[in-house]
Every structure is written in structure tokens, then in C-alpha cells.
Amino acid sequence: MAWTNSVGMIQRIHTIDSHTAGEPTRVIVDGAPDLGTGSVADQLVRFRESFDAVRCGVVREPRGSDVLVGAMLCKPADPSCDAGVIFFNNVGFLGMCGHGLIGVVQTLKELGRLSSDSCLIETAAGVVSAKLNDDGSISVDNVASYRIAKDVEIQVQGIGNVVGDIAWGGNWFFLVKTPACDLHLSRVRQLQDHAGNIRSHLNSSGFPDVDHVELFGPPTKAGSHSQNFVLCPGLEYDRSPCGTGTSAKLACLAEDGKLMPGERWVQEGILGTAFECTYRWMDETKSRIIPTISGTAFITSESTLRFDSDDPFREGIR
Template sequence: MSEREAFWVQTEDWHTAGEPFRIISDLPPHCTTTGNTVWERRLNIINQPNHPLDVLRQSLCHEPRGHADMYGGFIVPPNDSGAHFGVLFWHRDGFSTACGHGTIALGRWAIAKGLVESVQDGSVEVKIDVPSGRVTAEVNFENGKVVHVNFINVPSYQFAKELPVNISLPGSESLQLKVDLSWGGATCASVDARAVDMEIKPSNAQRFIEVARQVKAEVGVRGEHKDTSLYTIVFFETLSETDEAIEQRNVTVYAEGAIDRSPCGSGTGARVATLLAQGKLNGNKKLIHHSIINTTFEARVVSQQQDEGSQFPTCIPEVRGNAYLTGRHNFFIDPSDPTFPGFFLK
């Protein structure tokens, strides 16, 4: 098939705590990528201008088939036989190294497609190779129905503490923030929402985007880690804290200004690592993490270690949520369409 020929592509759409995830398991014949690992496949795409998979990403993510806050993934072979499949995560601006809410959706999808056998009661593991490593979607059943999915992340840790970052808010002078950086499959910056004097609610979404862009620009090269740049900015506020749990609300701005409707799976994992480093999430204590639309993930530390010479502990976070099927689509993509490969307005 020529890249200029029109074609159909099928997708299955899910949402996790409100955040969309569009899955493409059968790629068009001309949309291939090379590499021995999912990380290498991602690099192959981003290093080649107008790569067919990047054009397909735009076609399915941007309007008129998607929107500026769309998310999805292309199913690809795993790194080896230890995983069920691999996935290339994508969003409006490119291909991410991690996506926790997508992993939760993929766990549900793998069960629904029969790639992994379900059980009446108990749990099954779906092993998925993503650019940042191998993650697990542990799908839990009661009476034959899925009750929740645990996203078990790659090793996560804080790597910078209280970086000074100067920003400007409308109608005020320069404001200095203290920003913590952590790794949860992607680099995440944590910012206390009280420091920017904004309530976490949908009507403030655009204001958070504007501040996040300033934070990302000011962090600059300090946010570079594992050959990636700063990907998410999590604005959080603490609602309550007991010996059993710390409850927070957050709004996560990712890529170049998209808002996560969920509490952000990878971002929640990164928050777990930061709270652990602060001594606030030891033992069996949970993080109850609410989103900007008031959906919720629960998270905890599965295991931890203190590496020699490291200032901060490394942990394996577990993030609990669920995903729901929203539809199956058969999209027609025509390169002669004047809007090809897509557009968005914000």
C-alpha cells in the first residue's frame, strides 16, 4: 500500500478515570517501525521526519477524529517472550515513554480480547513492554467481573529536590516555586498548588496549563533524565492525612499543554516515589489520589530499596484504577483530504 492511498483503520477506545485511550492493534501495512525493543521502535519513529506511524498518530489523535487531549497506543511486538505485547504510547505532541492510565486500559483490553485468560475470582497479570521498561496490569476479578486493575510501574524515584523555579502569575510579580523532580517511567515535576494560589478545578484548567508551560521552560535541562525531558507537571494539594493514608487532589499537565482527566497513572507513581522520599508514605500507607474531575486512583509502595550513593530511595509503585470500554471505530483516512493528517485549535 502506498502512503498516499486511502485506507481504513480500526480502533478500540477505552477510558481510565475519564482519560481516553485509543488502541490500534492491527496497523496498516505501510505503518511499520524497526527496533529490537519498544524503546528502539519509539526512537525510530521520532528520529525520522514524517514517519508513517507519526502521521497515523496525528490522523487518529488530532481533529477531526480526535482532540487536543487524546491519548492512545499502537500495539507492537514485545521485547522478548516475557511480555504479552508491546505498546507505543502517543498523544497530540508525539510518543511518550510511559502511560499508566493506558496500561490499566490495556489490561482490560487484553482480557476482553482473550490475549490473557480471565478467572472467576482472583487476579491475572498482563505483562506489557513500554518504552521505559516492562510494566504489569494486574487485573482483579470477583464473580467473573473485573473490579479493578493494578498498574505496577517501573522502578521509580525522586532525583531532584526543591529546585528553585521562577514564574510570573497574571497581575503579580515574579514568584519562586520549589519543584521536586521524580522518575516514574517519565520525568515528573511536583508543584504544590497552594504556591500558585489556584484551586484544582476544571474552570482553572487553562491557567494551570499556562503555569505548567512556564515551569517546564524554567526547569529546562534540569529536567532531563534517561535521555528524556520533563514530561508532566503535577500540581497537588493535600486534603487530609492519617496513619493509613494521605489524600491529595491533583491536576496533571503533560506534553506541551494537555490536561489529564485521570489522576495520571505514571504521575501517581512518580508522586508515590516523591512522598516516599519525604517520609510520608512508609509501610502500608496509601496515597488516595483524586483528579481534576474528581476520579480516583489508590496507590502504594510495593517494594523499596536504598541504592548505594543515592540520596533518594527507589520503589516499585502500584496504582489501582479501572478502565471502561467507550466504543469501537472504523476510521477512513484519506491523504487527499485537505485537513489530512489533522489539526487542533488549542
């Protein structure tokens, strides 16, 4: 698809929406721009450079919202993969998205595009595998995850001394250890401001690539191990426990010896929904883990988005 300003031109993009543990995903299944060949990472660059208006129009108001994560199906370069996918949100692009990948696999199942209960998906952060489970959940073996800095201390105006770890789980996270926060849905706006303040100070303290902040609290339900609150790049919060954020958490637990390979970890999100997780070491060096994140996605709608060239907000409200 070529984005055009020709008078009277209407373009259409077919999407399927789902939510995973409360967090929405909008998958572009038809009408997407032609990104050519190459790896999904290469195609993401072309998407960003030539078709960013499509990203904005699909996930931003008036067709979308700030919380919505978009996913565009594309051709994988890896011949072993069943599909490729590019993730994006209201402010840019994501290397990987855990809840979004679960939503993508549920969408591929809905479309009848999976030949078995297992599949490989190429993302901009690497190839991930997924499995459809008998109980309706989907398990994702995420990209290799690891911690790069432990007990990073920063001084945050209005908060004081903040200590946390920096880790990769498909996106970059600052996992706050102290001070502790009262995680409750009624305090979402305060938590967004709190985490946003931390991120601003962290970015200016030598870590400009960290765009997610993860706060933790005690679990609210029996069988869970932790509750989190995750601030996303566009200042919205993740309604789910965040697949890439949970992967980063597992990497820290593994390196600290607080969680053994194959040992179950249940991570609650701010809504009380949960992901069940385990990990294995990537290799004998034990420097990186392969996390497995399990959750359930539900299809919520199927739509054809219309982009009228005369519409002043065809590219979303910027």
C-alpha cells in the same frame, strides 16, 4: 502499513477507545505500521522517524483531540511479555502512561487476548505488570520510579518563587510544592496557563526534559490523601490522577519517609476520580520504588479510522 500518497488510496486503522478515571485512550489494534523487530523502545524510534503521520492522524483533529492518548499494540522483544505497546499523544511519544496502560489491559481483555488475570506488557520505558482485580479494577506495577532533585527553586514571572521536586514515574515531572493553588475544575484554563508558565521557566533553567507539571491541593473526598492537576506535554490537562505522575509522587513520599512500603495512598485527579496506590522498594538500596497504581477503565467505542490519500487532513491538523 506503508503511508502512501497514491491517488484514490484509502487506508484503515482499527481502534478501541476507553477512558480511565475520565482520561481517554485510543488503542490501535489492527492496521498499524510494521515496525520490524527489536525492543519496544527501538520500535518507537522507527515509529517516530518513519510513521509520525500515523500518530498525528490517529490522535489529532479531525479524528481525535488534543486530550487523547494513543497506544499502538506491537510485538514485544521480551518473550515473557503478553504484548508490547507504544504510547503517544498530540505532540509526540511517551515512555509510559499509567492511565493508558490500564486502558490497554482493559482492551486486551475485551479482545480476549489475555490468558490469565495477570500479564506483562513491554513499554518503551520498560516492562510493567498488570493484574485484573475481582472488582473490575486493574492494578499496574509501574516502572521503577525515583526523585532526582528535591526543593528545586525557580523564579517565574507573574508567580514569583516556585519550589518543587523533579521525579521520574515513566515520564519526567515537576511536582510543585509552593505556591499552593486552588484546584477546581472551573479554573482549568487558569491552571493550564499557570502550570505552562512554570514549565517554560523550568525548561529554560536547566531541566529541558521535564514535560509534565503536577500541582497539588487538599483532597475533596473522604478517604483520599491529595488532589492533583497534571499538565501534559501538549498543554492539555490529565483528566485522571495520572498514573506516572502519581508514581513520581509516591517516589518523593517514600524518599521523605512520609509513606511506608505497602501503605495505601489515594490520589484524586481534577475530576475527583481516584487511583489507589502502594509501593515497594525496588531493592535494598532504597533508591527507587516500584509503584502499584489501581484504577478502572471503560470501553467507550470501537472504530475503523479511514485515511483517504486525497484528504488534506489525513495526517491530522498540524
